Amino acid sequence: MHSYNSLSDSELAFLLTRNDEKAFTEIYNRFYGLLFIHASKRLNDDEEAKDVVHQLFETLWSKRLQVAPNGNLSAYLYTAIRNRILDVFAHQKVENKYVDSLQNFLDQDHVLTDHLVREKQMAFLIEQEINALPAKMREIFLLSRRENKSHKEIAQELGLSELTIKTQVKNALRILKTRLGVFIYLAFL
Known part of the structure; x- marks a missing residue:
């Protein structure tokens, strides 16, 4: 033993x-x-x-x-x-x-998701404000910005002067800038 x-x-x-x-x-x-x-x-x-x-x-x-x-x-x-x-x-x-790689992915995904959400919110707000414009001004603005027609083409289509078209587009932009300025500021805080 x-x-x-x-x-x-x-x-x-x-x-x-x-x-x-x-x-x-x-x-x-x-x-x-x-x-x-x-x-x-x-x-x-x-x-x-x-x-x-x-x-x-x-x-x-x-x-x-x-x-x-x-x-x-x-x-x-x-x-x-x-x-x-x-x-x-x-x-x-x-x-x-x-873990670091996963965290970076999640952080980037969060930033991308946040950006997409803000982008959709902004598009909705812009659309809302365009729809709030007076009817004729809205029609002229949409022909100018969405259909990319010149002031001359819009004037001929609607039977108005080019100066009226130019003034309506300018006023629409001023109204949208004023209304959306606060929203844009708040959306990107």
């Missing part, structure tokens, strides 16, 4: 390769605290350090047949914990990039 706490690391490693659970328990008891302190200092997170050390020992047990029975057990464990810590950092870096 072995007194496991008096065995060397290499003797414990050898017994581990022979499926000796008590040897594994001794390795765990001997190295857990040191590995935890090492991981905790590097990760600055005790819970994450516990997880990393527990995962290391789970892997050690599941791959016990691959442990070099005469190798340096402490060097093996410190190398393994270092690699796991590096994996955590790499995973965090990828995770942070993903």
Whole structure:
């Protein structure tokens, strides 16, 4: 019968390769605290350090047949914990990039959505104010701005002078500018 706490690391490693659970328990008891302190200092997170050390020992047990029975057990464990810590950092870096990328997408989507909503509101307000113009002025304005007809073409179509058409368009723009100026200002606050 072995007194496991008096065995060397290499003797414990050898017994581990022979499926000796008590040897594994001794390795765990001997190295857990040191590995935890090492991981905790590097990760600055005790819970994450516990997880990393527990995962290391789970892997050690599941791959016990691959442990070099005469190798340096402490060097093996410190190398393994270092690699796991590096994996955590790499995973965090990828995770942070993903979160940042997702946040940028959401921010851009929010800005685009906000812009589209404001654009629709503005189009509605403009349409509302155009419809509020006096009937003849509205007709002249729409022929000028929506159908892109010249003042001369509108004058001929409606049987009015070009000066009347020019004055009506000018007045319509002045009215719309006055009415929409406040709305435009409020919409883009």
